[in-house]
Amino acid sequence: MGILEVKDVNKRFGGLQALGDVNLSVAENTVHAIIGPNGAGKSTLLNCLVGKLIPDTGSVMFAGQSVLGRKPYEINQMGISRVFQTPEIFGDLSVLENMMIPVLAKRDGAFKLRAIENVQDEGELLAEAEQMLDEVKMLDKRHMHAASMSRGDKRRLEMAMCLIQRPKLLLLDEPTAGMARADTNNTIALLKEIKEKRDITMCIIEHDMHVVFSLADRITVLAQGTPLVEDTPERIKGHPKVKEAYLGEAA
Amino acid sequence: MSKYNVTRRGVLRTGAGAAAGLTLPTYLRAAAHSGFTNAPTGDTVTLGFNVPQSGPYADEGADELRAYQLAVEHLNGEGDGGMLQTFSSQALEGTGILGKKVEYVTGDTQTKSDAARASARSMIEKDGAVMITGGSSSGVAVAVQALCQEAGVIFMAGLTHSNDTTGKDRKANGFRHFFNSYMSGAALAPILVDQYGADRKAYHLTADYNWGYTTEEAMASSTEALGWETVNSVKTPLTQTDFSSYIAPVLNSGADILVLNHYGGNMVNSLTNAVQFGLREAQANGKQFEIVVPLYSELMARGAGQNIAGILGSQNWDWKLENQLGERYKGTNAFVKSFGEKYGFPPSQAAHTCYVQTLLYADAVTRAGSFEPCAVVEALEGFEFDGLGNGPTLYRAEDHQCFKDVVVVRGKENPENEFDLVEIVEVTPTEQVTYAPDHPQFSGGALGSCNNGA
């Protein structure tokens, strides 16, 4: 039994079958990559996992509980964090404040009216946030305006914001899309480090095979909304169906 | 009692003179004051002219302000003296008020009660005004009148026509020279019956606020008493500009008269729309369809242009009164002459009532020998006078309302110029428009006692 169990999920948009009978099982403390050509339904699947979309049929179970019908913030409180294709951070806030918000969300839940207390008095949480920033080597930038940072820094900040909540499952939506080679390698290194240091399950959607094969423990190939194969990276590499799917796309 | 304690320029003139060179500050407790709010102790007295200078009534406010400036000139003995010569009380000599030169401050009511009160309070608290006057709507008049009552200064209302000003919202420190909804109804009804017959069915369009309600009530009850029937009455939002959807149902409602209980921009637009919809030419119940506008204003008649031609309404005063109806309305020409010579056009009724109110206040102070509000109130209560353009007039003690003839007018078919838009049809004598102080349309109010303030 994996930590994330997707069973017979179907999703239609009008006449288009975006997902058809998707079954997926992600084992705990592994890195599971979902690959597939454009329009294969990767993003739709991801959105079904975080509550942005609700599947027409099927079930999505996380750690034994259904996520269906829950709001994104509730799903996050269950222990799923998400990293976006373009980094989503609080641009108007300082880097440190960006880190404080997930910490507070972890401690206080989805809503708590703490209007009179001063943020500066949250010594423990501040220390935790700074420690995390130190871990991702951004401590010196803690007073910077988040929007004014480089894209790579934004990506690291976003990951740090997710990690500080100690999620059981981290969803990554093309974390290296649009990155230069060097940045991509940095990101791979960062993710590897995370994987080694923490007990965390990751689910990556990725185009870049280099990234996928460097990180993934298992790979699911999605085509036209349906999983083609699921296997280890080594065996996926030479799989005829995968070649067909990608070559078919190319032709 | 009130402890409104305010800066007084008058006091300070002398105070500053005496204190010249003094370095020690003087400290005054409110209670240390005797007398009344803003008692003028120097050689000047300050009046507050609070008129709309922005918003839809700005032009009317501008005309009021002209009249006030003229009144101040005349009181101070400048110019030709205007109505001072014709006023039946000859207490005023053109030497200011009680020998004090009249100064004034102005403010903008914006035709909003909050803004009007803010402006009036600044006049009382900052400028030391001992009397506030002006305004172009009943909401403002009621709000400022209540303020003056609290503060202990006299309020001489400008243009305010709602019954409430001297009805349920009457105040001891407030006085109204202008006529009211009831008087419009009482004055118009006999003439309407005379002109259009007793067998008429009226449809009322009424501005949806207090003035509209009192005017509708007055018009409906006085016309019904003479045989008319009220078919329907519909309230229209104040902010409405296009009245087509209210006008359109009128023609098929079985009514043959449309009463527009509208003022200002509302009146201009509803009348224009009514004419557009052909109501002037229409026939209903075998009779010519007619439109009535209970309260006329020259400025708004100008705004309505040709549409106003032939439409009956009532006015407090008209600049042609003395020329056309003779001696009884003396004072009119004297005022028109000095106003016309100064500004180049004849005054509106708003200008007239404001001018007269200023003179009446000055006269009352002079006769009372004091600026003390209670003395002024006493001098004005039950005061009978003549020569201010309206014929013999009474300031009734019970509700501080003036009783005088009401002018019934009609829009001219071929006006010669933009100031000659109305013709006088008839004048309804005072007796016909007089009502008991406890008349149901005016019930629910009490003057209270006059307030001298600090």
Next chain:
Amino acid sequence: MLGIKGKDLSVFLLVAMLALLAPFLLNPFPVDSAMAQFNAGYPDLMQRFVIFGIFAIGFNILFGLTGYLSFGHAAFLGVGSYAAIWMMKLVSLNIIPGIIMAIIFAALFSVVVGYISLRRSGIYFSILTLAFAQMSYALAYSVLTPITGGETGLQIKPGDDPLLSNLAEGEIGRANLFGLEMGDSAILRAGGWEFTMNVGYYVCALVMLVAFYLAIRIFRSPFGMMLRAVKSNQQRMNYTGLNSRPYTLAAFVISGMYAGLAGGLMVAMDTQVGPERMFWTASGEVVLMTILGGAGTLIGPVLGAGFIKYMENIVSKINSTVLHEWFAFLPDGMEDFLVTIFYPFVGKGWHLTLGLMFMAVVIFLPGGLVEGGQRIASIFRRGKKSGAGDESAKQETPAE
């Protein structure tokens, strides 16, 4: 001190000083001088400064922090005012119950309006709030006349005999605070100067300081940070396990309560209410005050409120006679010329000046009046020590 420190504390102390010394600072000219026209230190205007300051501070908690632009906040002010005057008419002339009621009613009304309007964001939210406010205004003006007094509004009348006050027959009740009447003043004269210290003003000023202090605490609190996060990125907020709706609703209700407080105080200072208080222009005014002063800054809204009220009450009273007085020392031709030049901008032309000032501020001072203050301050600072360390100070408190 008081749980605030550093720059916040100095801003608070500055505001406290300005508020307490306002009767002196606002009357810089001797009463008899020609410039006395510019004196603003009389009770009514001082009260208005702080009351609208409170209104704008509250509005800024919503708009400045969350970015939700409400175009109907005047409705809460109006509801507060009506609640307060009814308390004074029926229960007690003491202003405390009235103000408490004002806050409660404004809060209830803003919960309803906020709950519905916050289902949408951006311009759709603005129009929803506008629609609620305009409906309140239209109904108060007409159909609800029995409760609101319609156009003429509500005042305390001779017949009103509140439960907890013993008034003589026919006496008109006056607002008081445990017997201290709001209209009471002490006047201090020194040379040609005169300073009015009014009870009502100091009551307002103290309330405003409390309101301002709370606003600082909110700005620096986790809640305040969450609100800024809402403005910055709602998507990330939701995926961080936070439900943004209750945060925005809380901000909406808090700012509605500030508006109710302002409405209640308005009645306490001047016992009357009219429905124009809820018209969209009144809602627009507080938006303009906040933007003009500097949205999202602590002191900006107060400055904006003061600026607009000053224009409305002082510039509108300058008439041609006053202008002639000013320039009387010049030769006749010059005098008339200058009067002709200035006349369109003052008195009845005060709106023109206001419009020009709006444009000038937004063009030359993109951050509002606060930015103007900062620029002046930095000129002085540069004079002392070429502006070092300035940058980091700014980063510490991005929403000062």
Next chain:
Amino acid sequence: MDQFIVQVLNGLDKGSAYALIALGLTLIFGTLGVVNFAHGALFMLGAFCAVIFSRLISLSHEIVDETRTDFLGNPMTVDVPYMHDIFGPELGASIIDWAVPLAILFSIPVMIGVGFAMERGLIKHFYKRPHADQILVTFGLAIVLQEIIKAFFGANPIQTPAPEAFTGSFDFGVWLGYDPLTIMYPYWRLVYFFFAAVVIGAVFAFLQFTTFGMVVRAGMADRETVGLLGIDIDKRFTLMFAMAACVAGLAGVMYAPIVAPNYHMGMDFLVLSFVVVVVGGMGSLPGAVFAGFLLGILESFASMPAVVDLLPGINQIVIYLVAIIILLTRPRGLMGRKGVMEE
């Protein structure tokens, strides 16, 4: 039923005005992303184009008429318009009579000029500024424009009649098989409706069938991409703004005979036009037009005596009530596009 038809006509007529104003506002709001609080003032300027034009062509010189006297007893001066001198009394009089329709020709260059100056001089610098700043600057501009008009024309409404030929009403009833005189509708209001239809049609045709229009529509959908294509979108936006100003102005010119223009009429329409645009949906031109007509018709129905008797005050609030209901049931108005002005 006949009342119903009349109110539909009224609604269409009101709706024409709302739709025209909202159309211009949507062009600025939806295309350029500028919250233009001066749009009402542009409408007002249009109406005053009619006033100014009719004043211009009735410019006159004075002749002293010794036979009559004025109110102070001096000899009367009578004004004779120059048009009478140039074209003779009859043709001159009819030119003056046709002032409002002729003012259209006058207003187009004026309003385009105003729009051009406004965009180049002011709005251009505010595209990238926050909406709050746009509100402040355009509101300031609206006040300034208003006050300038007030300084010259006063605060009173100024009657600007339609030509003689269009006074009176058209008997719709006969046309539809009712008794004569049951459904009367003023000619000028019909003219206004058709005029609005023509202007709306012209704007749509322009956007649909010209390359300029295609670029602008593309710009409305995705401004960045169009910019990336190397198209100079700025110049087109200037033209767009001028066009929107012109549409607002035309709405105003023809409206002058319906409601006498005054200096603050723009503010009266401002809030309403924002409501119309938003109810129609941000960035949607058909939405704005449709919402304009819808709200116009609903407002007319709500003011029918029978309806008001049933629900007192409904005529005061109907537009806002409908706006709330629509925005709650359709998150982006009737035809709004996702992501426009939602932050």
